[in-house]
Amino acid sequence: MSAEPLLLAGVDIGSTHCKALLCDASGTVVARAQRRTPRGRDGHSHPADDVIAAGLGALADCVRAAGRSPEAVGLTGMAEAGVALDAAGRPLGPVQAWSDPTPGPYADRLSGTHGATALHRRTGVLPSAKVPLAKWCAMADLAPGTLARMRTWAGAADLVAHALTGHVGTDATFAQRTMAWDPARACWIPELLAEAGIGPERMPPVHRAGRPVGPVTAASAATTGLRPGAPVVVAGHDHLVGAWAAGVRGAGQVADSMGTAEAVLTVSAGAPDTVAAAGEGMSWGRHVDATHWITLAGMQASGALVEWFCDRFLGLPGTSGPERYAAFAQLIDTVPAAPTGLVVEPYLHGRSSPRPSPGAGLAIHGLRPAHGPAHLARALLEGAAHHARWMTDTQAVLAGLAPAAVTLLGGSTRIRAWTELKAAVSPWPTLLCGEPEAPGLGAAAWAGAALGLDPVTVCAPTTDLVPDPAAADAYRTHHRERFLPRVTATPPLNSPLNDVPNDIPRDVPNDKEHPA
Known part of the structure; x- marks a missing residue:
């Protein structure tokens, strides 16, 4: 009698729903589930414990439907949402949504100090209320006690990974949305973190693509039906992970992710023209494979x-x-x-x-x-x-x-x-x-990488x-x-090019000079 095929889990922590699926090593989905992502009364936050419960609940629903446990778990989700964790790993408040307007003045301050296009050239993103660096600057001013207690930061997907493993870790495609990470050099930027009075030691470890954050703990296994010791991978930003699952992986391939908002991303072998990208309001950074680059644009209402x-x-x-x-x-x-x-x-x-x-x-x-x-x-x-x-x-x-x-x-x-x-x-x-849940499928593919499987083989x-x-x-x-x-x-209106000196170089360090 042949053995049952290996199963992989993918979980997508979204702003509206937490979705989970189980698939085999070829990408054939065998179970799906979703739960509503809870939202705070202010409309711009998510109760942290409830987000964890929704994500793990959807995963447990899949395990029950399939009748057995996956061998590895991958997580993806919304990029800029996150929460401060204390030294014991406890959330110090709700998950701050990417839509929270409170950090807006602090993003303006960062733009005034460093220049919007100079920040974009260094980090790949333009200053806005949604970037975590602006959130941390707001916290330093409005909630200094919370910032003082913050041991590290966890994005929404990182938070659920921590609940499963007891470890905090993230992916470069999440880090590059913070406006405090250098995509070309693959490192945190101390002088930008210093704007909020913090340093790189208070940022989560950034793991290479497919490397586990940690194994599922016995306690998490008991509540979800997962196998203790199964590796858990933070696969990265949902738009990019979904694009990967849809086969958008090589130079010249484009993904058009159509939802409440819409995102278009182009894959390239090298970084785009960063100064021109800033003028067009587009971000840039690494793709989930850490080899290719992407240019990302958004339409707020689709x-x-x-x-x-x-x-x-x-x-x-x-x-x-x-x-x-x-x-x-x-x-x-x-x-x-x-x-x-x-x-x-x-x-x-x-x-x-x-x-x-x-x-x-x-x-x-x-x-x-x-x-x-x-x-x-x-x-x-x-x-x-x-x-x-x-x-x-x-x-x-x-x-x-x-x-x-x-x-x-x-x-x-x-x-x-x-x-x-x-x-x-x-x-x-x-x-x-x-595949209606491409981000979840992509997360499962990169979970398989932790087992030595090639994520290329999973394609919608x-x-x-x-x-x-x-x-x-x-x-x-x-x-x-x-x-x-x-x-x-x-x-x-308000072109970010207005604040950039004419002598800013247009090149980006290449990989040979600064391995990523």
Whole structure:
């Protein structure tokens, strides 16, 4: 009788849900579970113990469904959220969400002291309220007692790994979102940490890709059904880990992660033009394999446009996500799958990239009496699709290579009309990831690396999206002749390039000089 196949676990600690899955070494998923990520009353925090319970609860649900334990566990999740831990490893408050606006003035102070573009060139990210360095500076001013007791910092995924193993550790793709880590030299930056009155010794250890933080403890095994001693890996930033699972791994590959917000990332062999990337509001850093580089851009409201439309025009506030999306999709199907003639600037919460413009708003041009709610709904998706192409085109210039293919992944891909629009708007091959929980699958793949398995062998299935030639020609003409002239007509506001001296070098240290 043959032995049962080895199982790997992947857990994704997200801002809305904690999701878990179990798969075999080839990536075939055998169990899934999810639990709601708890949120504090302020809307900008998550009770730490409840986050741990949700993450471990989803994992335990998978183990029960499969009837046996995985051999290794990988964790991914939201990047900038985290919490201070004391010397005993206890959280010193709730997990601070990436959306917390409180650190905003401290990000401005860092920008004033060091220069936004100089910080970006050194760390890969621009100053904002969400970066942990701004959180630590705020803590030093507003809660100095808490900062004094902080022994180390744990991101959301790190926190659950600590609950499983008793050890704190993180991954470079999380560290590079703090604005206190040097992606080129792979080290913490003491002079930036000193802005908050702390040093590198109070930062979590950063493990190489696939190296375990520690083994599952007997106590954790008893509550989750895991095997004591199973290795636990912090796989890294969810956008990057999901892209890896979807096969976006080599130079020229692009991932378009479609959710409430949207992220586009391009993989390259070397770092992009960092000064130009700062001007475009895009971050850069290492990919999860620690070999390739990525350029990352975000659109703050993508799926949020659908939510806004459902609330305002479909009378569906408070209904579940699937029900809302189904009603929205049915409405879109009542109009032709062709350009609406409307030009939508899809900036519900400003534009972060390209050409950052915080004051940009949602604008609809060309509305006529013949247009109805269904045209408006489709036009919103058109605007989002055009903007995603603009982000991808811009990254191609920054990275110095044309996209080989763009892979769509994330919850919003369940709207078929949207993925068809993406393929029609884009002049490159467009693929659709068939795994709905790509970050969890990627985390499981990197958990397997702790057992000596090659994470390359775990890859989600994808399908080619081939647009109708006439629709593709019409949408690409619209992009070139109507969308781009509209969104580029107004100079960007508060460009970070305004604070950078002209003599800042544009190069990034290469790997031979500074091994990463």
